[in-house]
Amino acid sequence: MGGPGRGGPGCGGRVSGEGAAVRGGRDRGARNYVVVGGTSGLGLAAARLLADEDRVVVLGDVPDEVTSVADDLGCDGGVCDTSAYDEVRDAFAEVVRRYGTIDGVLACASVWAGGDLADLPPERIRRAVEVNALGTTYVLKEALHHLRRQGYGNVVYVGAIAVTQPRPGIPVYRATKSYGTSLVESLAEAQHSNRIKVMQLHPGPMPTRLQERVGDEFLDEVYALPEQVAAEAVRLLRLAPDDLYVSGERVLRADGRW
Template identity: 85%
Template sequence: MGARTFVVVGGTSGLGLAVARLLADEHRVAVLGDVSDEVAAVTDELGCAGGVCDVSSYEQVRDAFAAVARRYGVIDGVAACASVWAGGDLAQLSPERIRRTVEVNALGTTYVLREALHHLRRQNHGNVVYIGAMAVTKPRPGIPLYRATKSYGSSLVESLAEAQHSNRVKVMQLHPGPMPTRLQDRVGDAFLDEIYALPEQVATEVVRLLLLAPEDLYVSGEHVLRADGRW
């Protein structure tokens, strides 16, 4: 299909940055992040487009997607990688931390998927890959809020995928295990499994899903578990 246009939300670090790097050589990439200096550094490194976008703001998400659509005329795929960590017993989390986690992981995911599907449906083709977490498949002590918000995203994706009624617009999700990323640095080694994948390794699976063509025999709702070196 030649060069295509992809939006990587949360593409300034970790898995999102690894996805943007894999795509940038052969495709048009727009990286969205909430820190202007980080967006500038990535766009300089990759020679790609970028924009400052706090996904907790619907207006910023709407405007960022509209800007990409105006610039390139089409959006072929979206990697929804933006996420914040919230570890610790619920009683130990500040109200501010609780609010920010819900705003980014739940509301932000909703806004990103809403705008992504708006553009993909208008074009009648394209792929969305939501980056979840293995935490949603099994309760794990110490991360009740993080798991709850990522479970929200997973449930939303499942419902949206079922509603597509066409293979031309695919809504998919991938659930990595803990990886050595900036988010993992904040988490601590206690949550890093003995067997794990690097962001660059998981990124190849994200890109594989993003590059699926409308006629490829993968239906909306593709669900990839344990992209962490085991499965």
């Protein structure tokens, strides 16, 4: 890992770049964070906040976007399709190889699948399941593998307020995000230690590119801004091993208000 062109095409699941190494050299007390899905929306807003003080690795599935964000934030970036286990495994392994430890992981990679089930193309359904369910599973599997090995760290999964009540217009999206919530709850109970916290954040509707990337319009009239929710995500990521917040903490944000 290293050299110019961080996050550039062809890096696969690897993490590359010089920015974070330089930043780390200036701040010996910096912590190490991985933002999965950090090239836009909430992930980008959180990565921007974290990069002010700490080392950040941004993972995304579009090479040009990863390169642009890594250059902008002065951090490391890697191209990683979360639905491919090998890429997730290799990306996390490379972060650990470079920095030794991971203090926190923000899991916010997600694919939108809005509309009636009868109208959704099979490929859209499949991709939502691959990223929102399989991808989340792979990310949490690898994150917890490394956190358990080192004995501490935080994972924050970004769900959606939609999982708390039925939304008939988004059955597939809600179902796949509900999968993530169920997985996080079970994993949180399995930690048996507050030193490794597995938490979840459920934002209300946010004006991000989640829907735009598949050609859907943003229809919700009241929403939370990614920058507002990012502050809470960063707060959870920075909790110390001995902080009283326990694994399983659930934070809800709905209708633009706490």
